[in-house]
Amino acid sequence: MMEIYLQCISLLLILSLSVPTVSPVSHSHFFFATITNTTITNNFTSSYPDYYMTRSIDDITLFRYDSVNEVIERRVPWFRSTYPTLLFDSINQLRIQKNLQNVLQFIMNHVNDTEGFHVLQVLQGCVLYENLSNDTIFSYHYDGEPFLAFNVEEATWIPGDPKAQDFADILNMNDTVTNDTRNVLVHECIPHISKLLSLGKCTFNRREQPVVVVTQMPIKNTIYRLHCRAYGHYPKDISMTWYKNGEPVSESLLDRVTLPFPDITYLTQLSMNTTLLDDDVYTCIVTHSSMMSPLTAISHSHFFFTTVTNDITFYYPTYYSTRSIDDITLYWYDSNNEVIERRVPWFRRANSTLLDASISEFKEQLRMQRFLQMLKLGLNDTEGFHILQLLDGCVLYDNGTFDTLYRYHYDGKPFLSFNVKEANWTAEDPKAQYLTYVLNVNETKTKEIRNLLVNRCVPHIHELLSLGNCTFNRREKPLVKVTHKVLSNTTDELNCRAYGHSPENISMAWYLNEEQQSNITETLPLPDSTYLSSLLLNISTYHGGVYSCHLNHSSLKSTLVVEWGLPEETEPIGAIITICLAAVVIIVVIIVGSVLITKLRKK
Structure with a gap:
């Protein structure tokens, strides 16, 4: 009886003590908008929105906007709009919605398609490849067919349908608009990819190990279809190869497909048709970057x-x-x-x-x-x-x-x-x-x-640690600030705050002239799954020394030291306040006196 053996083989199956270097991969960034004429024709045949837009990087949807809610809904927590707030971005999307409604109405009138249901779709964005070259796209589809596309090299619009020739001619007459369009695609799209990759580094840098399953399905007689499926892997790139009796099967005989999952992982399937004989051994070998990810033990x-x-x-x-x-x-x-x-x-x-x-x-x-x-x-x-x-x-x-x-x-x-x-x-x-x-x-x-x-x-x-290994194994450096507050004429308060660090464990200490002071650190969670740690210290106003806050954290290569100090000879705070008040009184007297003298001269 022929047996099928599954071997999930990583790179030598060795758990390394350090994360392997990740080679650069291609990334895509797209806006996709769809608008229909249901509102234009008052044909409310369904409760579905007549307009919606999504923004994505790779296969990850960043936000969704539709005409029913008229507000941007984030699909990933780390997404930040290029506008000051999501409200401003939502208002901009509303303007785009109105503009595209006008464009669709104009096209329908021009091509004499004022009856029935019609749809206009827009795809705009770019792809950044491993060698740092890139491609851009800006295209319109009308009723599912190519209608108009922008050639970024020549900065011109090209009709995808003879009916769109007039539109292309009109748009190409405006050099300012075509140059602006080219500038957005060439100079703004790629930097957005870098920014989004930085914001979502926890998502993009994580490693999810696949679950691999091999199945067979009879087709006819002794011919079977073999499937090797790798479920739930991230990143998308994965190597899968079928071997027959120790020899690799030619790629021309294999069918490969990769599909995204809602949880931002992937399913990759490698299939082939073959005639099974009793002595044949088929092996599916899978390699993936997640198979070398180390785990650390903390509470x-x-x-x-x-x-x-x-x-x-x-x-x-x-x-x-x-x-x-x-x-x-x-x-x-x-x-x-x-x-x-x-x-x-x-x-x-x-x-x-x-x-x-x-x-x-x-x-x-x-x-x-x-x-x-x-x-x-x-x-x-x-x-x-x-x-x-x-x-x-x-x-x-x-x-x-x-x-x-x-x-x-x-x-x-x-x-x-x-x-x-x-x-x-x-x-x-x-x-x-x-x-x-x-x-x-x-x-x-x-x-x-x-x-x-x-x-x-x-x-x-x-x-759960395995599912969320990116969240728990990530290292976020703290942003450190030292502030000073006056409590009384003789006592001040120093506060050393470390913002946005992960993991939670952090060592903080106050030093006066290299001598450690007694203190207690308070740590609170932040909404983005990082932490804020605070270290308070009461000091004498007349201390005359230099205080420094020392921090140690797993995200830092060495101890971080932030100093705070006053000149050795400092004036008492009461005296400073008295001098300031006296100066203010003198200024007020001078101003009032000047005004009175001016009035007397006029009289």
Whole structure:
């Protein structure tokens, strides 16, 4: 019986201690707009927008705008508009929408197509290749057929349809517009690629290892079609080769296709038809840059946080749930929408779809609502506003040990917690004592909770770290600022702030003339998954020395030192203020005196 062997082979399957150098790859940057005549003809045959535009780099959609919402919706969190705000960009898109409606109406009238449904599409952008050469494109399609295109070398419009000849002649008469169009394509498009690659470096520099599957499908008699599929790889470039009995199969006999996935990964399939004989061995060899990515071990946390209330006013959700790893929220679910909304594009729930996860959350919502109602009745708290919160999860430390947590809070106070070592419930409020007896009777349920915390939580951390390895393994250098604040006549405050660093761990210390001072660092998460660390120090106004803030972080090659100091002989702050006030009074007296003298002279 012939067997098909799958070998997922990296470059010698060696885990390197450093990330391999990534060779440059080609990148594309495009705007794609579509407009129909449904609004122009008042033919509202559907609720779909009559205009929409997308902007993309490679296969990643940066934003979407449509005529229904008339606002730009970002598709990736790191995208920044070239306009001051997304509102300004949305207003500009509205102007483009109006202009393209006028263009479509003009074309319809000119070619006598005023009846029926019509569509105008515009594609504008550029491609940057590995050798730094580039191509540009600016084309119009009318009813799905090429209509007009811009030749960037000659700075002229070329008709793609005989009906478009008049339009090309009119546009080519305006040298200013054609030169501006050429300038945008040649001098602005490529720099935008570099900027977007920098903003989205976490997305573009990450490495997602593919899952490879080999299948066979009979066609007729002994002829089979073999498929080698690599799921979920990033970046797009991947090497796949079929071998027959140790010899590579000719590329002319292979069908290759690569398709993008919604989570910004790719599926690549390599297929071939062949006659299978019993002694033949077919091997699919796959190499990808992700197969050499190193992993580092640091402590991580994984938590579910759930809140349910009995308040149905103000249209706020009565139930919501979040899942997080470290300080990064993976998803949000609430009772208003009853569907899981991902907060990071790479999050996937193991062996289930987002619909499955949403249904599971809905069941948990019903359970928590019943539990809150039971508590209110049991505690005789049926009146007024009440809230029940649950925090459950685990923390994995550097040395491989871990802690677990499963705790309820009622009306903001500790109420009930699960002791994972003894597999039983403990009352943290005297009112919860009877409830612990009831819950501990069900040993099956307590063992199930213990198994969930002990045997499943930590593997979930490893799975999530693998999915989001770009986010967790990235290194962002901090931007450091030192500020000074006067607290009193004798005391000042120095604040050393490190903005935007990742990972969280950072070492900060104040020094006075090379002597370390006692201080405590406070670190807070920022919305872009980086951190802000602050180090305060109170000093004497008359210190006469030089203070310096020393920082160490994994993104820095050496210790970063930022100095702050005053001249050794400084005036007391009270004296400085007195002198300043006296100077102001003298100036005011001079001005008032001058005005009075002028008036007296006039009289």
